[in-house]
Amino acid sequence: MDIVKELSKIVNPGRISTAAAVISQHNHDASYHPEADPDVVVFPENTEEVSAIVAFASEHGVPVTPFGKGSSLEGHAIPYEGGISLDLGLMNDLKAVGDRDGYVVVGAGLTQFQLNDALKKHGLFFSVDPGAEATLGGMAGTNASGSYTVKYGTMRDNILDMEVVLPNGEIIHTGSKAVKSSSGLHLSGIFAGSEGTLGIITELTLRVYPIPEATVAARAVFHDFEEAVTAVVTLRTAGLDLARIEFVDADSVTHVNHFAKTAYIEQPTIFFELNGEVEHLQHQLKRMEELLKPFEVVEFLAETDQAAQERLWDARHNLAYYYIQGAPTKQMLVTDVCLPISELSAAILHARRAVDESGLEAGIVGHVGDGNFHIIAMADFADEKEVAAAKLLHEAVVDYALAHDGTCTGEHGVGVGKKRYQSREHGTAYDLMRTIKHAIDPHGIMNPGKLID
Amino acid sequence: MDIVKELSKIVNPGRISTAAAVISQHNHDASYHPEADPDVVVFPENTEEVSAIVAFASEHGVPVTPFGKGSSLEGHAIPYEGGISLDLGLMNDLKAVGDRDGYVVVGAGLTQFQLNDALKKHGLFFSVDPGAEATLGGMAGTNASGSYTVKYGTMRDNILDMEVVLPNGEIIHTGSKAVKSSSGLHLSGIFAGSEGTLGIITELTLRVYPIPEATVAARAVFHDFEEAVTAVVTLRTAGLDLARIEFVDADSVTHVNHFAKTAYIEQPTIFFELNGEVEHLQHQLKRMEELLKPFEVVEFLAETDQAAQERLWDARHNLAYYYIQGAPTKQMLVTDVCLPISELSAAILHARRAVDESGLEAGIVGHVGDGNFHIIAMADFADEKEVAAAKLLHEAVVDYALAHDGTCTGEHGVGVGKKRYQSREHGTAYDLMRTIKHAIDPHGIMNPGKLID
Numbered sequence: 001m002d003i004v005k006e007l008s009k010i011v012n013p014g015r016i017s018t019a020a021a022v023i024s025q026h027n028h029d030a031s032y033h034p035e036a037d038p039d040v041v042v043f044p045e046n047t048e049e050v051s052a053i054v055a056f057a058s059e060h061g062v063p064v065t066p067f068g069k070g071s072s073l074e075g076h077a078i079p080y081e082g083g084i085s086l087d088l089g090l091m092n093d094l095k096a097v098g099d100r101d102g103y104v105v106v107g108a109g110l111t112q113f114q115l116n117d118a119l120k121k122h123g124l125f126f127s128v129d130p131g132a133e134a135t136l137g138g139m140a141g142t143n144a145s146g147s148y149t150v151k152y153g154t155m156r157d158n159i160l161d162m163e164v165v166l167p168n169g170e171i172i173h174t175g176s177k178a179v180k181s182s183s184g185l186h187l188s189g190i191f192a193g194s195e196g197t198l199g200i201i202t203e204l205t206l207r208v209y210p211i212p213e214a215t216v217a218a219r220a221v222f223h224d225f226e227e228a229v230t231a232v233v234t235l236r237t238a239g240l241d242l243a244r245i246e247f248v249d250a251d252s253v254t255h256v257n258h259f260a261k262t263a264y265i266e267q268p269t270i271f272f273e274l275n276g277e278v279e280h281l282q283h284q285l286k287r288m289e290e291l292l293k294p295f296e297v298v299e300f301l302a303e304t305d306q307a308a309q310e311r312l313w314d315a316r317h318n319l320a321y322y323y324i325q326g327a328p329t330k331q332m333l334v335t336d337v338c339l340p341i342s343e344l345s346a347a348i349l350h351a352r353r354a355v356d357e358s359g360l361e362a363g364i365v366g367h368v369g370d371g372n373f374h375i376i377a378m379a380d381f382a383d384e385k386e387v388a389a390a391k392l393l394h395e396a397v398v399d400y401a402l403a404h405d406g407t408c409t410g411e412h413g414v415g416v417g418k419k420r421y422q423s424r425e426h427g428t429a430y431d432l433m434r435t436i437k438h439a440i441d442p443h444g445i446m447n448p449g450k451l452i453d
Numbered sequence: 454m455d456i457v458k459e460l461s462k463i464v465n466p467g468r469i470s471t472a473a474a475v476i477s478q479h480n481h482d483a484s485y486h487p488e489a490d491p492d493v494v495v496f497p498e499n500t501e502e503v504s505a506i507v508a509f510a511s512e513h514g515v516p517v518t519p520f521g522k523g524s525s526l527e528g529h530a531i532p533y534e535g536g537i538s539l540d541l542g543l544m545n546d547l548k549a550v551g552d553r554d555g556y557v558v559v560g561a562g563l564t565q566f567q568l569n570d571a572l573k574k575h576g577l578f579f580s581v582d583p584g585a586e587a588t589l590g591g592m593a594g595t596n597a598s599g600s601y602t603v604k605y606g607t608m609r610d611n612i613l614d615m616e617v618v619l620p621n622g623e624i625i626h627t628g629s630k631a632v633k634s635s636s637g638l639h640l641s642g643i644f645a646g647s648e649g650t651l652g653i654i655t656e657l658t659l660r661v662y663p664i665p666e667a668t669v670a671a672r673a674v675f676h677d678f679e680e681a682v683t684a685v686v687t688l689r690t691a692g693l694d695l696a697r698i699e700f701v702d703a704d705s706v707t708h709v710n711h712f713a714k715t716a717y718i719e720q721p722t723i724f725f726e727l728n729g730e731v732e733h734l735q736h737q738l739k740r741m742e743e744l745l746k747p748f749e750v751v752e753f754l755a756e757t758d759q760a761a762q763e764r765l766w767d768a769r770h771n772l773a774y775y776y777i778q779g780a781p782t783k784q785m786l787v788t789d790v791c792l793p794i795s796e797l798s799a800a801i802l803h804a805r806r807a808v809d810e811s812g813l814e815a816g817i818v819g820h821v822g823d824g825n826f827h828i829i830a831m832a833d834f835a836d837e838k839e840v841a842a843a844k845l846l847h848e849a850v851v852d853y854a855l856a857h858d859g860t861c862t863g864e865h866g867v868g869v870g871k872k873r874y875q876s877r878e879h880g881t882a883y884d885l886m887r888t889i890k891h892a893i894d895p896h897g898i899m900n901p902g903k904l905i906d
Contacts, residue, residue, distance in 0.1 A: 100795040143635045172882035177858035178791040182596045182866040185886040189642020210692045239663045338631040342553040405630035413635040429625035433638040439892035
C-alpha cells in the first residue's frame with residue numbers, strides 16, 4: 001500500500017511530506033532519546049481531516065504519532081514504530097475568547113506563547129508555563145505544568161473541554177464550557193496526560209485568568225536548602241498566596257553567574273513571585289519578611305520594577321540553556337520526580353549525594369511549592385560510563401521518590417523514558433490502565449511504545 | 454445460592470443483615486426516586502473485606518450498590534437490581550493528617566462534618582461542603598461540590614489518591630500523595646464521579662487547607678437577578694477573591710422569612726463570603742463596595758461577627774428544609790444545571806418562567822460563581838398532573854442548559870434521574886463511557902442502572 005497516495009485522497013498533497021528535511025524535523029524532540037523517522041509527515045488543517053487520517057490509519061494498522069513543537073523531554077513525539085507523524089501546527093487558531101467566563105477555545109497546535117500574546121489585549125493570561133514553546137495540545141497530552149502551578153494548577157486543572165479524535169476516527173468532546181460538572185465519566189481527566197495513546201486532541205477549551213494588577217518578584221538566599229525548603233513550608237502553611245516558588249541550588253547559581261555574568265551569591269536560592277492588588281502585595285511582602293525572620297536568610301531582595309523582575313527570572317529560565325552551553329559535546333538528561341513537600345528536603349539531599357557520586361555535571365532546580373524538582377545533568381551519550389552513571393542517577397532519584405509517596409514524573413510525562421517505572425509506581429493500577437488503553441485503542445496504533453506497553 | 458451464608462464466610466455474620474429495619478434504611482436516599490430493597494446489607498470493616506465481597510459478587514453476578522449516608526439526590530444508593538447494599542459506614546477512620554503537606558487520609562465512610570470536626574485542632578479544614586452530612590466516599594463518587602467550590606474546587610479537584618476495589622476484587626491506588634503528577638493515566642479523575650459503577654472507593658487522600666485567619670459574610674439585595682448576576686461577574690473579573698457566592702431568589706427569601714421568622718427584604722439576594730487575613734479582608738470588602746456602586750443595590754450588609762455570620766448562612770442552608778416543611782405532603786425535586794456564567798442570567802430567567810408555568814411551589818438558589826443553580830420544586834408524587842409538571846420543568850431547564858454550553862448536573866450526579874440526558878449531553882462520548890464501563894466491569898455488577906446503561 002502506498003500511504004502517501006492514500007493520504008492524498010484525504011488531505012491536499014501539499015500538506016503530506018516525505019522530504020528528508022521534514023522527516024528529520026519530526027524524528028526527534030528536545031530529549032536525549034534516540035531519533036526515529038516517520039514514514040510520512042501530514043499537516044492536517046481541521047478536525048475532519050484528522051478524523052479521516054486516523055480512521056485510515058486504524059483500518060490499515062498504521063501507527064499515528066502526534067507532533068506539536070517537539071519540545072517533549074521524554075520522546076513523546078518520536079515515531080519509534082514509523083507510520084504517520086501528525087503535525088498539528090496548522091491547527092493553531094485562537095477560536096474564541098470568553099471574556100466574561102474566563103475561557104478560550106484554541107486549536108491544539110497553538111503554543112502557550114502565542115496564546116498569551118493574543119490574550120494581552122483582553123487583559124487575560126493563560127497560566128500554565130512549562131518554559132519551552134510548547135503547543136497546548138502537547139501540553140494537555142503530557143499534563144504539563146510549570147512555575148505558576150503552585151497557584152493556578154496543572155494543565156489538567158485548566159481544561160474545561162477537549163475535542164478528541166478517537167482511534168476509530170470518531171470525534172468526541174470530553175467536557176463542556178461549564179466550570180464544573182458531575183455528568184458522565186470525566187473524560188477530560190483521562191485524556192489529559194494520555195500522551196496521544198488514546199486519541200488525538202484537536203481543540204481545547206481552557207481556563208484563563210485576569211492579568212493581576214501587579215507582581216512582585218523576590219529572591220531569598222539560604223545557607224542550606226533544608227532551611228530553604230522549611231521556609232517554603234512555613235510560608236505556605238501561613239496561607240501566603242505565592243504565585244511561584246522556584247528553588248535553584250548552589251551549583252546552578254554558579255552556572256548562572258558564569259554564563260550570565262551575574263554576581264549572585266552562590267548558595268541555595270528561592271525565587272518567589274506574588275501577584276494581585278498593589279496594596280495586598282505590599283502587605284504580603286511584609287508578612288513574608290516577618291515569616292522569614294526565624295530563618296538564616298543570607299540575602300532577601302524584592303523587585304517591583306518589571307525589568308528587574310524579568311532579569312531575576314531570566315536567571316532561572318535560562319538555566320538549562322547554560323548547562324547545555326557549558327557542555328556542548330554532551331546531552332541533557334532531566335529528572336522530574338515529585339513528592340509530598342514534607343519529603344522534599346531529604347529527597348533533594350539524597351539527589352545531591354547521588355549527583356556527586358555520579359561524577360556528572362548537574363544542577364538541581366525545582367518547583368518546590370509543588371514538591372517537584374529536576375536534576376539537570378549533562379552526559380556524553382557516546383561514553384558508556386557516562387550513560388551508565390546517568391542511568392544510575394535517574395534510577396536512584398526515582399527509587400527514592402517512589403519509596404516516599406512520590407511519583408516518577410511531576411510534569412514531563414512518561415513517554416519512553418519513564419515507562420520502566422510505571423509498573424513499580426502504579427502496581428495493579430497499571431493493569432487497569434492497560435485495560436483502558438486496549439478498550440479504546442484495540443489495534444494499538446495511537447503513539448505506540450509510549451506510556452503503556 | 455444462599456448469599457447470606459456465603460457472605461458469612463467473608464465477614465462476621467453480625468455485620469450482615471436482612472432485618473426489615475436495616476433493609477428499609479438502605480432502600481432509599483434523600484431523593485424523590487422510588488424505593489428498592491437490597492437482598493442483604495453488609496457492613497465491611499476494611500478494604501480486604503470489600504475486596505472479598507466484591508470478588509464473590511463478581512463471580513456470582515450479584516449486584517453491589519455502595520451506601521454511605523443515603524444523602525444522594527439522584528438515587529445513587531438505591532439498589533434497583535437488588536443484591537448487596539455495601540454500607541461503608543464502619544470504614545470511617547481518619548487515618549492520617551499530613552499537617553505540613555496539607556492532606557488527610559480517610560476511610561470512605563467518614564463524613565465531611567466528622568472530618569472537619571477532627572481537623573479543627575490541626576488548624577485545617579476540608580473545603581467541599583455539599584450541605585448534607587455525606588460520606589467522603591459518596592462525595593467522591595458523585596464529584597460533589599458546594600458553596601466553597603468557587604474558591605477551592607470540586608471534590609475531584611481535592612483528591613490526591615483513592616484506594617479502589619475493582620469489580621474483580623483487585624485493589625488499586627488511583628494516585629499518590631504528590632500534589633501533581635504526569636505519570637500514567639489519571640485514574641483519580643475517572644473514578645471521581647463514576648458513582649460506584651467502576652468500583653468501590655474504600656479510602657481517600659484529600660487536600661485540606663489552613664483555616665483562614667478571618668472570614669466576613671456579606672449580603673447584597675438587588676432589584677432583579679440579572680443585575681445580581683452581572684454584579685457577580687464584575688466582582689469575579691476584577692479578581693476579587695470570593696470564597697462563596699450564593700444566589701437566593703425572591704420567592705426563596707419569602708420562604709425563609711415565613712419559616713425562620715426573619716424580615717429579609719424579599720428580593721433577589723447574593724450571599725458572599727470572603728476569607729483570609731483581617732487586613733486583606735477589610736481591603737477586599739472596601740473594593741467590593743466600590744465595585745458594587747454602579748449597581749442598584751437595595752441593601753448591603755457585611756458581618757464580621759461569627760454568630761451573625763452563622764445566622765446569615767442559616768437562611769441559605771435551611772432553605773430546602775423550609776420548602777419541605779412548607780409542603781409536608783409533597784416531595785422535593787431539585788434540578789442542578791450548570792452553565793458558563795455569561796449564560797446564567799438568561800438561564801435563571803428562563804427557569805423562573807418555567808417554574809411559573811409549572812404551577813409548582815419552587816425557589817431558585819445557586820452557586821452563581823460557578824454558574825450552577827438549583828430549582829427546589831415541591832410536587833405531590835401521587836398526583837399525576839404534578840408529576841408531569843415537575844418532569845416538564847426539569848426537561849425544560851436541562852434542555853436550556855444543554856443548548857447553552859452547559860451540563861445537566863453541576864454537582865448532584867447522574868444516578869437514575871439524569872441518565873436520560875446523558876446521550877444528548879455527551880453525544881458520541883457516551884459510547885466511549887460505555888466502552889470504558891464495559892472494559893472495567895464486564896459483568897455489570899457495580900451499581901447497575903446508574904450513570905451508564
